[in-house]
Amino acid sequence: MTAQKVLKLSELEQDAAVRVVIDKVPMAVVLDADGEVHAIGDTCTHGDISLAEGFVEGDTLECWAHGSAFSLRTGQPLNLPAYEPVPVYEVTIDGDDILIDPAVTRDVK
Numbered sequence: 829m830t831a832q833k834v835l836k837l838s839e840l841e842q843d844a845a846v847r848v849v850i851d852k853v854p855m856a857v858v859l860d861a862d863g864e865v866h867a868i869g870d871t872c873t874h875g876d877i878s879l880a881e882g883f884v885e886g887d888t889l890e891c892w893a894h895g896s897a898f899s900l901r902t903g904q905p906l907n908l909p910a911y912e913p914v915p916v917y918e919v920t921i922d923g924d925d926i927l928i929d930p931a932v933t934r935d936v937k
């Protein structure tokens with residue numbers, strides 16, 4: 829599997845998440861306040877809710893349903909009720925293009 833172009837940087841709004849699906853893998857793509865782009869699994873591990881419909885705060889994405897905030901860097905939930913992490917995908921920026929490989933998850937601790 830290779831990284832695929834999914835979006836353009838210019839299509840992202842700061843502190844807002846966009847849902848994309850690559851090879852049937854749903855992801856939430858976020859441009860944070862520091863200008864960094866993140867891609868994490870879009871489905872909350874507490875319920876079948878799209879995290880991209882939630883709220884970006886700092887380097888977290890909060891599920892709107894019950895308030896678990898997931899780290900955009902590690903995928904770990906920082907508060908209950910979710911306790912399982914979501915995957916974190918490698919993001920490559922090439923000019924204005926955002927490329928993500930759905931088969932590669934960043935090694936998180």
Ligand code: FES
Pocket residue numbers: 872873874875876877891892893894895896909910
């Ligand atoms: S469904 Fe996301 S915290 Fe409950």
